Amino acid sequence: MSSARDETKWNRLADSMTYFHNHFKHEFNAVYELADGSFAKRGMSLPMYLKMAAQLAKGLTAHHTIEERFIFPILAKRMTMFSDDDVHLKSHEAIHHGLDELNKLVRKWLEEPSTYKPEEMRACLDSWREVLFKHLDQEVQDLSAENMKKYWTLDEVERIPI
Numbered sequence: 099m100s101s102a103r104d105e106t107k108w109n110r111l112a113d114s115m116t117y118f119h120n121h122f123k124h125e126f127n128a129v130y131e132l133a134d135g136s137f138a139k140r141g142m143s144l145p146m147y148l149k150m151a152a153q154l155a156k157g158l159t160a161h162h163t164i165e166e167r168f169i170f171p172i173l174a175k176r177m178t179m180f181s182d183d184d185v186h187l188k189s190h191e192a193i194h195h196g197l198d199e200l201n202k203l204v205r206k207w208l209e210e211p212s213t214y215k216p217e218e219m220r221a222c223l224d225s226w227r228e229v230l231f232k233h234l235d236q237e238v239q240d241l242s243a244e245n246m247k248k249y250w251t252l253d254e255v256e257r258i259p260i
Contacts, residue, residue, distance in 0.1 A: 107252055108243030114260045115241055118161060119234040125154045126223070126230065133219040144211050148204045151219075155197045155204075158230075162190045172258055176249040179240055186240075189233035196226025 106113075129151045132140070137147040166187065173180035180186050199222050207214045239245065246255055 104252060105243055107256060108246055110255065111246070111258060111260050112238050112241040112243065115238050119238060122154070122158055122161070123231065123234060125150075125157065126227065129154055130220060130223050130227070133223065134216045144214055145208060148208055151200060152204050155200050158193065158197060162194070166190065168259060177240065186233065186237060189229055189236075192229045193226055193233065196222070196230070199225065 129147075132142070132147055132150075137144070137150075142150075170180045170186065174182070178184055203219065203222055250258075
């Protein structure tokens with residue numbers, strides 16, 4: 099039987115990911131909510147709003163790059179869902195397709211602000227929202243103490259960098 103302290107150690111990766119993933123969900127939802135032009139009511143110009151959308155894309159890209167280079171290779175040694183041809187990397191690919199489209203729109207609207215269309219922004223976000231949110235939740239679940247115990251010892255989990 100493990101102690102509460104051990105459970106905290108087992109859940110360290112899931113808890114860390116939850117922190118980052120909740121931030122990305124909040125950012126995504128804010129960009130989506132403000133897409134209708136209500137950013138102006140909050141004192142934001144269109145370029146400010148578009149920079150907010152670009153920051154979401156940059157943050158997710160940086161987060162996924164760190165996972166793919168430093169964390170997933172370690173996890174993939176025992177957890178196939180983190181290997182190159184499995185669910186998490188495939189989700190990253192789908193998300194990054196959406197991020198590429200978002201970045202194209204942001205560049206277009208920064209160059210030609212009069213062409214901004216709220217429905218086009220929301221359609222872009224809608225196209226990858228489900229895969230993003232499902233991925234964020236699934237990754238945390240896969241890193242939960244209950245799941246990690248199937249593959250690792252507590253000492254090994256403590257050595258996984260995050």
